[in-house]
Amino acid sequence: MPLQPRGRPLDDVLGQMRKEKEADADWRGGRTWSLVYPAGEEIDACLEAANRLYLYENALNPLRFPSLRRMERDVVETTCGLLHGAESASGAMTSGGTESILMAVKTARDRAREERGVRSPKLLAPYSAHPAFAKAAHYLGLELVQIPLDTDYRADVGAAREQIDEQTVLVVGSAPCYPFGVVDPIPELAALAAEHGTSFHTDACLGGFLLPFLERLGEPVPAFDFRVPGVTTISADIHKYGYCTKGASIIAHAHKDTLRRYQTFVYDRWPGGVYGSAAMAGARPAAPIAAAWAVLQFLGEEGYLAQARRIVATTRHLREGIESIPELRLHGDPVMSVLAFGSDEIDVFAVGDVLDEKGWCLDRQTQPDALHLMVSPEHDRVADALLDDLRHAVQHHGRARAHTARYS
Numbered sequence: 001m002p003l004q005p006r007g008r009p010l011d012d013v014l015g016q017m018r019k020e021k022e023a024d025a026d027w028r029g030g031r032t033w034s035l036v037y038p039a040g041e042e043i044d045a046c047l048e049a050a051n052r053l054y055l056y057e058n059a060l061n062p063l064r065f066p067s068l069r070r071m072e073r074d075v076v077e078t079t080c081g082l083l084h085g086a087e088s089a090s091g092a093m094t095s096g097g098t099e100s101i102l103m104a105v106k107t108a109r110d111r112a113r114e115e116r117g118v119r120s121p122k123l124l125a126p127y128s129a130h131p132a133f134a135k136a137a138h139y140l141g142l143e144l145v146q147i148p149l150d151t152d153y154r155a156d157v158g159a160a161r162e163q164i165d166e167q168t169v170l171v172v173g174s175a176p177c178y179p180f181g182v183v184d185p186i187p188e189l190a191a192l193a194a195e196h197g198t199s200f201h202t203d204a205c206l207g208g209f210l211l212p213f214l215e216r217l218g219e220p221v222p223a224f225d226f227r228v229p230g231v232t233t234i235s236a237d238i239h240k241y242g243y244c245t246k247g248a249s250i251i252a253h254a255h256k257d258t259l260r261r262y263q264t265f266v267y268d269r270w271p272g273g274v275y276g277s278a279a280m281a282g283a284r285p286a287a288p289i290a291a292a293w294a295v296l297q298f299l300g301e302e303g304y305l306a307q308a309r310r311i312v313a314t315t316r317h318l319r320e321g322i323e324s325i326p327e328l329r330l331h332g333d334p335v336m337s338v339l340a341f342g343s344d345e346i347d348v349f350a351v352g353d354v355l356d357e358k359g360w361c362l363d364r365q366t367q368p369d370a371l372h373l374m375v376s377p378e379h380d381r382v383a384d385a386l387l388d389d390l391r392h393a394v395q396h397h398g399r400a401r402a403h404t405a406r407y408s
């Protein structure tokens with residue numbers, strides 16, 4: 001679209017945006033089961049106010065905006081605390097899970113190069129690990145070695161033991177993984193990495209701000225955080241189950257040394273003065289830092305526990321509902337709020353098509369074919385309606401062939 005010669009009235013511009021937005025996924029109504037994590041209007045109001053307050057600032061130079069520097073430090077410290085980091089733990093905020101993962105992979109690569117002289121680095125990650133690890137391997141010149149999954153969809157530790165070698169710079173486990181919501185055997189994988197003197201990353205992008213609260217509620221939570229010996233870095237996305245608006249994640253290091261030595265970039269060979277940054281971005285939006293800080297303050301432990309309770313109840317209800325439909329089968333034993341279900345008898349994508357027609361948005365997966373749900377607090381209002389439509393779709397349409405393209 002060429003730039004128009006003359007500007008348009010603001011009402012006109014916003015009117016067009018609002019109109020076109022009507023065709024977007026309806027997450028406010030609870031019909032979307034990924035991408036956005038709605039937690040209620042009070043939290044939305046907190047996020048909107050915090051974002052507005054810091055819409056224009058630039059987090060590149062913390063010396064100019066000390067309030068931002070303090071908020072980022074608070075968010076990192078709170079997160080390290082939730083993940084049971086020791087005094088030595090530290091970290092940085094990034095734009096999202098992918099950037100946090102890129103930083104973990106870079107740290108591990110550079111550490112292995114310096115400490116062990118590794119020149120052909122390998123990254124060992126479960127087949128179910130997020131594509132951000134493949135992207136990091138691609139960008140940073142590592143070979144990605146995929147650990148096969150066991151029958152329970154968790155990384156096969158025996159296979160990892162065969163695959164690891166002296167060129168392995170990082171072993172990865174997810175808590176939980178996106179496709180099945182299961183937590184990999186983190187203690188076993190981290191011990192394997194430690195035995196080989198190499199780094200281990202827990203990808204808690206999904207679980208970092210929910211598993212700690214589930215544990216406090218007495219739910220069974222497998223070990224995944226800095227209490228596990230051998231875990232060197234953890235990614236935790238506050239823009240997922242921390243309920244922050246997008247653009248906020250934390251890369252946490254067990255020891256601040258690795259953050260300083262292998263992640264942080266400092267440069268002074270240009271006329272513009274000393275330039276330093278802790279992650280990929282140069283100029284950084286201030287609003288995600290402000291929103292992350294504000295939502296942590298606004299909710300506190302009590303608020304996060306209340307949201308976690310809603311999620312537990314809704315996930316249990318959905319799980320029981322799905323398991324009560326004879327044609328459907330849950331994949332694995334998810335620990336948190338992420339469910340994938342398929343069928344040996346019917347075409348689960350045809351079921352997805354019917355749900356689409358009713359306005360629901362469930363992601364499709366393959367290997368095995370499945371529909372995918374990530375439960376947010378606000379889904380408690382619509383869980384029964386989804387189950388009704390799901391039962392109906394299975395009974396009346398499941399045997400029809402899916403007519404839309406299969407995608408994951």
Ligand SMILES: Cc1ncc(COP(=O)(O)O)c(C=O)c1O
Nearest residue numbers: 096097098130177178203205206
């Ligand atoms: C387990 C896991 N890791 C990493 C990511 C990547 O996070 P982002 O989309 O914020 O880059 C996701 C995204 O859903 C995820 O589920």
